[in-house]
Amino acid sequence: MQRRWRPENTVRGELRVAAFARSLAYVVVVVVCALSAPTGAAGGAPADTVSFTVVALGDTQYYTSFFRDLFFEMTWWVSECAAPDALNTAFVTHLGDIVHRGNRFHGDWQAAAYGFKMIAVAGVPHGFLPGNHDKDNTRPDGDRFYEYRAAFPLHRYDRYAWFGGSFGGRDTRNTYQLWEVGMHRFVSLHLKHHPGSDVLRWASSVLRTHADRTATVSTHYAGTDCSDEQLGASPLANVSTLPAIDPVYPPMRALAAEHCNVLLVFGGHVFGCGGERATAVRNRCNGTAHVLVSNYQDRGRAGNGWLRYYHFTLPRQPQATGEVCAYTYSPRLRRFERDEDSHFSIDLATGARRAGCTHALAECGSRYASPAFVLAWVWIASVDVLFVYLLVMLLAAEAPPVSAAACVHRP
Numbered sequence: 024m025q026r027r028w029r030p031e032n033t034v035r036g037e038l039r040v041a042a043f044a045r046s047l048a049y050v051v052v053v054v055v056c057a058l059s060a061p062t063g064a065a066g067g068a069p070a071d072t073v074s075f076t077v078v079a080l081g082d083t084q085y086y087t088s089f090f091r092d093l094f095f096e097m098t099w100w101v102s103e104c105a106a107p108d109a110l111n112t113a114f115v116t117h118l119g120d121i122v123h124r125g126n127r128f129h130g131d132w133q134a135a136a137y138g139f140k141m142i143a144v145a146g147v148p149h150g151f152l153p154g155n156h157d158k159d160n161t162r163p164d165g166d167r168f169y170e171y172r173a174a175f176p177l178h179r180y181d182r183y184a185w186f187g188g189s190f191g192g193r194d195t196r197n198t199y200q201l202w203e204v205g206m207h208r209f210v211s212l213h214l215k216h217h218p219g220s221d222v223l224r225w226a227s228s229v230l231r232t233h234a235d236r237t238a239t240v241s242t243h244y245a246g247t248d249c250s251d252e253q254l255g256a257s258p259l260a261n262v263s264t265l266p267a268i269d270p271v272y273p274p275m276r277a278l279a280a281e282h283c284n285v286l287l288v289f290g291g292h293v294f295g296c297g298g299e300r301a302t303a304v305r306n307r308c309n310g311t312a313h314v315l316v317s318n319y320q321d322r323g324r325a326g327n328g329w330l331r332y333y334h335f336t337l338p339r340q341p342q343a344t345g346e347v348c349a350y351t352y353s354p355r356l357r358r359f360e361r362d363e364d365s366h367f368s369i370d371l372a373t374g375a376r377r378a379g380c381t382h383a384l385a386e387c388g389s390r391y392a393s394p395a396f397v398l399a400w401v402w403i404a405s406v407d408v409l410f411v412y413l414l415v416m417l418l419a420a421e422a423p424p425v426s427a428a429a430c431v432h433r434p
Contacts, residue, residue, distance in 0.1 A: 073207065073336075074337070075110075076112045076332050078101050079330065080098075081291030082120040082326070083326075084121065085123055087121060087122045087131045087132075089123075094138050095141075096355055098142055101142055104387035105145040105147045112145075113202060113204045114148050114200070114209070114239075116150050116213065117149070117241075118290060118292075119157065119242070120156045120243065120292065121154070122156065124159075127161055133174070135174055136174040148185040148211075152241060153243075155292075157171050168194070175195045177192075177193070180195060187201045187210065190222055197213065197214050198212075200213075204335075207237065208235070208237070209237050210230070210238050212229060212230070214240065216244060217244065227281065239287045241290070242275060245289065245315075246300065246316055247316070248293045248318065249270070249295065251270065254268045270300065271288075271302050271304060279306060280304060286313070287312070289315055290315070290316045290317075292318060294318045294319070298322075299316060299364040301367065302316075311374030313376070315331075315333075331350070332352065337371075345372075348369075348382070351366060367380075368381065
């Protein structure tokens with residue numbers, strides 16, 4: 024008997040074909056670009072040290088919602104530069120506000136998920152968290168994080184050896200990751216925007232359990248980006264009934280002060296005073312944690328791809344010495360920002376921060392590696408506007424890829 028045609032059967036068939044095509048294109052992206060992508064190389068570090076990079080992506084909300092080409096360029100740059108002969112990227116953290124429109128546009132979350140797939144394929148451990156723009160009340164069922172959960176389901180990350188766990192085993196809003204570089208062992212916490220007391224108690228228990236690991240904490244709001252002088256000029260500072268304005272979000276200060284293994288606290292969210300600030304916090308062991316705020320969403324073209332990465336130069340044997348150097352870089356502009364809020368180093372022996380860095384580091388990567396990359400990303404992301412934009416970029420005959428030999432960055 025001949026099977027009758029039904030519209031739903033055609034739709035299902037088209038969806039299966041589309042899914043297969045995107046999977047095939049994804050393989051093309053990985054294979055072609057892995058073969059053709061240029062890399063940079065770190066330089067200048069002593070032979071008896073180990074060096075690696077931690078990348079912080081923050082407030083990508085306008086990219087995933089309106090400028091997806093920039094988001095893909097950033098995440099491809101991260102995956103491209105992860106190799107040991109490039110930046111040796113050991114971890115990537117996202118600081119929240121992944122999208123701008125909460126549950127309202129599924130395509131925004133699809134773009135975000137595809138971007139993170141590139142980082143996953145590169146084999147780089149990573150974490151993320153929801154910011155205030157990653158939720159809303161538009162769903163009838165009241166689930167404010169529906170799209171976030173769908174884009175980053177817990178079962179996808181449970182399979183990774185570096186995934187430590189989540190708060191209550193519920194979802195990926197509050198998680199921690201365990202990763203190592205040589206003999207150096209780390210635990211990285213990711214806490215949702217304004218975590219409640221129950222989440223903070225859980226975070227403390229994770230830090231106590233892994234007290235033998237160096238800890239980083241990522242959250243959406245970790246503190247202000249304003250200087251002490253700018254805070255002093257605030258009208259609130261002159262109200263005697265209010266406590267002094269703390270540049271660090273109090274729950275993050277308490278977490279860093281209580282747990283002596285916390286080295287870095289990452290945050291974004293704010294941009295009223297330039298989007299960058301570094302603040303030292305003394306812990307109960309008389310050591311120093313550093314609260315590092317970076318957010319570039321208010322700059323031209325929603326941020327123009329600016330991101331922050333931290334290059335660690337540590338002795339091979341774990342000890343309380345070494346250097347962490349902050350770089351602010353745009354893969355789109357291929358340019359570093361060099362002011363003291365954007366490019367600085369932290370001496371781990373003393374906790375002191377200074378402008379510039381001791382060791383030179385090469386810039387890594389280039390723009391899209393090949394036309395195949397462009398076409399495959401169009402298939403994957405299903406974004407017609409992205410296709411037009413990238414096609415124009417290719418036809419415009421932009422500057423050739425930057426080679427490792429030509430891109431050494433001297434602080």
